[in-house]
Amino acid sequence: MNQWRKSSYSGGENTACVEVAFAAPAVAVRDSKDPSGPRFAVDAAAWLSFLASVTRTG
Numbered sequence: 001m002n003q004w005r006k007s008s009y010s011g012g013e014n015t016a017c018v019e020v021a022f023a024a025p026a027v028a029v030r031d032s033k034d035p036s037g038p039r040f041a042v043d044a045a046a047w048l049s050f051l052a053s054v055t056r057t058g
Contacts, residue, residue: 019035
């Protein structure tokens with residue numbers, strides 16, 4: 001699995017963040033406050049659809 005990444009919009013204290021790792025063909029997601037805790041994965045198309053829905057403006 002590739003390195004875990006956090007949004008550039010995350011706060012400076014690194015709290016309440018979601019991290020993702022690109023593990024083709026899926027994207028893994030975890031809570032940054034609990035890196036050894038539960039994780040889930042979605043396929044890349046679902047992740048892109050999710051990002052498109054939360055980044056729409058207007």
